[in-house]
Amino acid sequence: MSRAQIMTGAICLAAVVALAFVPMIVDAYHLALAISLLQFTVLATAWGMFSGPTRYVSLATTAFFGVGAYTVAVLGEQLPWSLVLFIAAVIGAIMAVIVGLSTLRLSGVHFVIFTFGLAELVRQIVVWYEVNKTRVLGRYVFVDITQNDIYWQLLALAVIVFGTGWLIARSRFGFALQIIGEDETVARHCGINVTIAKVALFTISATFMTLVGAVMAPRFTYIEPSIAFNATISFEVVIMALLGGAHRLWGPALGAIPLTLLFDFLSARFPSTSTLIMGVVFLLIVYALPSGVVGLWEKLKAWRPSASKMRGAQA
Amino acid sequence: MTNAVLTGLVLGGMYALIAMGLTLQYGVARIMNLSYGEFLIGAAFASYWLFTGWALNPLAGLAFVIPVSFGISYLLYRVLLTPLVRRARTRDALEVDSILATFGMMFIVQGIMLTMFGGAYFSYSFLAIPVKIVGEVLALNRLIAFGLAVVVGLALYLTLTRTRIGTSIRAVAVDPIAAQLVAIDVTRTSALAFALGGALVASAGVLISMFLTFSATSGVVFTMKALIVVVMGGVGNLLGCLVAGLALGLSEALVATFIDPGLTLAVNFALFLGVLLVKPAGIFGRAQR
Numbered sequence: 001m002s003r004a005q006i007m008t009g010a011i012c013l014a015a016v017v018a019l020a021f022v023p024m025i026v027d028a029y030h031l032a033l034a035i036s037l038l039q040f041t042v043l044a045t046a047w048g049m050f051s052g053p054t055r056y057v058s059l060a061t062t063a064f065f066g067v068g069a070y071t072v073a074v075l076g077e078q079l080p081w082s083l084v085l086f087i088a089a090v091i092g093a094i095m096a097v098i099v100g101l102s103t104l105r106l107s108g109v110h111f112v113i114f115t116f117g118l119a120e121l122v123r124q125i126v127v128w129y130e131v132n133k134t135r136v137l138g139r140y141v142f143v144d145i146t147q148n149d150i151y152w153q154l155l156a157l158a159v160i161v162f163g164t165g166w167l168i169a170r171s172r173f174g175f176a177l178q179i180i181g182e183d184e185t186v187a188r189h190c191g192i193n194v195t196i197a198k199v200a201l202f203t204i205s206a207t208f209m210t211l212v213g214a215v216m217a218p219r220f221t222y223i224e225p226s227i228a229f230n231a232t233i234s235f236e237v238v239i240m241a242l243l244g245g246a247h248r249l250w251g252p253a254l255g256a257i258p259l260t261l262l263f264d265f266l267s268a269r270f271p272s273t274s275t276l277i278m279g280v281v282f283l284l285i286v287y288a289l290p291s292g293v294v295g296l297w298e299k300l301k302a303w304r305p306s307a308s309k310m311r312g313a314q315a
Numbered sequence: 316m317t318n319a320v321l322t323g324l325v326l327g328g329m330y331a332l333i334a335m336g337l338t339l340q341y342g343v344a345r346i347m348n349l350s351y352g353e354f355l356i357g358a359a360f361a362s363y364w365l366f367t368g369w370a371l372n373p374l375a376g377l378a379f380v381i382p383v384s385f386g387i388s389y390l391l392y393r394v395l396l397t398p399l400v401r402r403a404r405t406r407d408a409l410e411v412d413s414i415l416a417t418f419g420m421m422f423i424v425q426g427i428m429l430t431m432f433g434g435a436y437f438s439y440s441f442l443a444i445p446v447k448i449v450g451e452v453l454a455l456n457r458l459i460a461f462g463l464a465v466v467v468g469l470a471l472y473l474t475l476t477r478t479r480i481g482t483s484i485r486a487v488a489v490d491p492i493a494a495q496l497v498a499i500d501v502t503r504t505s506a507l508a509f510a511l512g513g514a515l516v517a518s519a520g521v522l523i524s525m526f527l528t529f530s531a532t533s534g535v536v537f538t539m540k541a542l543i544v545v546v547m548g549g550v551g552n553l554l555g556c557l558v559a560g561l562a563l564g565l566s567e568a569l570v571a572t573f574i575d576p577g578l579t580l581a582v583n584f585a586l587f588l589g590v591l592l593v594k595p596a597g598i599f600g601r602a603q604r
Contacts, residue, residue, distance in 0.1 A: 055407070057414050102588050108407065109347065110591060112414055113546060114584070116349070117539045121580050128577040231535070235422065242415065276426025282419030286412070287398070 012162075019155055023148040031147055033264060035219070038154040039212055040260045043233070044240040044252035045161050046208035049168070050201050052246035053181040056108050060099070060115035061237045063122050064092050064206045066228035068213025070126060073139040073223040081143065085214050092210025093203050095122075100199035123229040130225075138224035145218040153215045161208050165249040168204075177201060181247075236263060239282045245292025254293050318451045319572040320565065325453070325461045327564020329523060332464040333537060334544035334556040335471060336515030342551025343488045343508035345406065346396055346413045350421035351541055352534030354513060357424060358384060358520030359529045360432060366439050373441055374459070377521050381514050388513025392506045395420070400505070421534070428531035438528040460522040467518060471511075472553055484508050488551040516541075539580075543587045549600025558598055562586065 022034055043061060051058050071088040079087070099118065103111040130137050168174045176197050179187040188194055213228070220227060236259070244255030262281070266274040289296060333355065340348050358380050365371040365379065399416055403409035442456040475481035486494040487504045494501055523529070544563055548555025563583060570582045590598060 055411055057411060057418075059418075102592070108410065109546060112347070113539070113542045113587075116542070117580065117584060120536070120539070121584055124577060124580045128575060128581075131577065132575070235418070238415075238418070273426060273430055275422050275429055279419050279422030279424075279426055282422065283395075283416065286415045286419060290402070290412070 016155065016159055020152065023151050028147070031151060033261075035147065035151050035154060035216075036264065037257060037260050038151065038158055039216055040236065040240055040256040041253045042154060042158050042161050042212050043209055043237045044244065044256040045158075045165065045249070046205045046212075047237050048241045048244070048246035048249070048252035049161070049165050049208075050205035051241065052248070052251075053177040054198055054201065055181060056104075056111050056198075057238065058115045058202075058205075059112065059234050059238065060118040060206075061209055061234040062229055062231055063115075063119040063234075064095070064209035065213035065216075065233055066119060066225070066230075067092055067095060067122060068210035068215075069217040069220065069223055069228040070213075070225075071210075072143070072214045072217035073141050073228075076141055076143040076217070081145065085211065088214035089207050089211050093207045095210075096203040096206035097199060100202040101195075104198045104202065105195050119229045119231060119234065123225045126225050126229075138222065140222055141218050141220060143218050147219070150215060150219060154212070157208065157211055157215065162249065164204065164208075168201075169249060173197065173200075235278070235282075239278070239285060241292075242282075243285050243289065243292055245294030247291065248294045251292055251294040316572075318453075319568045321448065321451055321453055322572075323565035323568030324561065325457050325564070326568055327561035328461045328464045329519060329560075330540055330544050330564050331557045331560025332468055332522075333516060333519045333541045334548065334560050335468060335553055336512035336519070337541040338512075338545045338548070338551055338553065338556055339484075339508045339515070340512035341545060343484055344392065344396075344505040344512070345400070345409055345491070346392070346417065346509060347410055348512075349414060349417040349538055350424055350534075351417075351516060352537030352539075353421050353424035353428075354384065354388070354534075355516045355520035355523065355537050356428065356529055356531065356534040358517035359524035360428060360437070360531075361517075362521040362524045363437055363439055366441065373521050373525055374463075377518055380517050380521050384517030385510045385514040389506055389510035391420075391513075392509040396509070397502065397506075400502075421538075425531060425534065432531055434531060436528045436530045439524070441525050454526060456525040460525055463522055464519070467515065468553075468557065471515070475553065480504075480507070484511075536580075540583060543583055547587055547590045547597055549597030552597070552599040555597055555599035559590075 023031055026034065043065070047058065047061060050056070068088045071091055072084055075084050075087060099114060103114045127137065168177070176187065176192045179190060179192060180194055180197060184194055217223065240255040240259045241252035242255065243259060244253060245251035259281075263274070263278065266277055270277065285292075291298075337348065337351050340346050340351070361380050361383075362373045362376050365376040366373055371379075395416065396413065399412045400409060403412055442454075442459065444455040445452045446455050446458060448458075475485055483494070483499045483504050484507070486497065486499055487501055487508070491501050491505075494504075540563065544556055544559045547563075548557075548559035563586060566582050566586055567579045570578055594600070
């Protein structure tokens with residue numbers, strides 16, 4: 001390991017330790033804000049993990065988030081917390097495998113259409129099941145989890161997401177994904193099983209989204225399908241990841257932080273027009289920053305060395 | 316049973332009409348338009364506004380809504396989407412860009428409608444007269460909507476197959492690069508096809524507003540169904556739209572009657588996946604190159 005890498009690692013570790021003490025210092029409002037920030041950081045990073053290399057736009061974040069939240073609502077009171085989280089993750093993973101296997105073998109359009117409707121589809125099935133079989137629509141979440149616990153769990157999840165992303169990037173699997181992202185036909189000719197790679201990546205990313213939903217569930221206190229499967233989350237996650245730049249691991253987080261603050265501000269100040277403003281922000285990003293802040297940064301960096309070389313030649 | 320089939324046919328006819336517009340936008344202009352349903356709801360609101368505010372018959376309102384929506388869609392393509400078409404190096408890149416751009420557009424249009432009309436459900440009563448057909452009672456407005464959908468669909472089919480401009484539209488759908496070799500202005504033809512799609516979805520919106528309740532946020536469902544029908548029928552294929560649309564409408568009506576009205580979307584997706592597992596390019600689609 002080079003010195004720079006050790007330095008980066010040490011800085012990251014220090015940052016995580018510092019972040020872990022945040023709940024002791026700040027008041028309730030800022031803790032809630034910190035929780036939102038972490039929630040969207042994890043969601044956007046998980047989104048970028050799949051959509052960055054494959055360039056498939058997934059609009060299904062809410063579907064997995066909702067499944068996680070709903071699992072907690074159903075099982076939260078009966079089972080120990082860690083087991084509930086585990087079950088939520090398994091359900092999310094199974095759902096991702098099913099969706100992935102049935103759509104990722106086909107072209108990208110099918111995947112987009114399916115993920116576009118997935119949240120609504122799952123919501124409909126949950127409503128149908130609750131109305132006809134269990135006869136309860138809307139559940140209370142009474143679990144012994146404080147705001148601080150939610151914060152620490154999300155922080156742990158964030159560390160795991162970045163760790164997983166880093167490990168994937170260094171592995172053979174990550175190399176295969178890079179080739180798939182560049183050219184799928186080439187990847188297939190190299191002997192990479194493209195479908196399995198894509199489904200595996202989608203499943204990993206979806207499991208993280210499900211876990212975020214499960215961890216966040218105690219915050220809602222009352223959950224019904226329309227709350228758990230709220231389509232805005234999918235939308236916000238895509239726009240955050242795009243602003244940051246989905247092709248780098250730490251890109252989406254860069255977008256998640258400013259936009260979470262912006263949306264928090266907007267929904268407080270302009271509740272009736274926030275949808276409109278969010279749409280405008282989205283279009284601005286798509287047109288003005290197609291490869292995100294990270295892409296802009298890399299462009300600047302690529303431009304700078306040549307400038308310094310010229311200065312060197314003059315001296 | 317007969318009632319379910321009749322309802323399904325009417326619904327399927329509407330789906331087919333909606334999907335025809337999208338197949339023009341996606342098959343010819345290569346824009347995967349996720350804000351498509353929003354334009355349908357926009358037209359429904361326009362019709363509502365004309366009917367309640369000006370006492371204008373929705374069918375007469377069509378004469379106003381269609382040209383306006385054609386113009387708006389044309390401008391939209393020229394101003395917002397042409398830069399994306401220029402920027403995209405491959406077809407896949409354009410697909411991703413257009414998905415993202417229209418996804419943003421969806422929230423803008425939805426946001427405008429939410430600020431103007433709020434989140435409530437709207438409907439108006441027009442020609443809600445019961446009519447008897449093969450022993451079953453149906454509302455007259457549904458029948459008229461279905462009849463007009465058939466007329467519009469036929470007109471579109473004839474335009475595409477019998478006229479010069481229609482032929483050039485089909486040529487662009489098949490191969491936008493080769494079309495240039497026979498002196499077809501691809502940008503203009505694409506813009507025309509996109510605008511035509513916008514006009515079609517607006518007319519569908521007016522027809523649907525005569526018999527369904529709608530709200531500012533109900534466009535997404537229509538986008539989803541239109542996408543399913545288009546891909547299931549084979550992108551760019553009008554006959555595919557018709558068959559897939561009718562299949563979707565019928566299956567939905569049958570499930571709603573005999574199993575549970577809350578499972579319509581599940582049926583849609585089941586049908587969608589079932590067809591695509593057998594024929595990945597859609598019922599009438601050609602295999603991808």
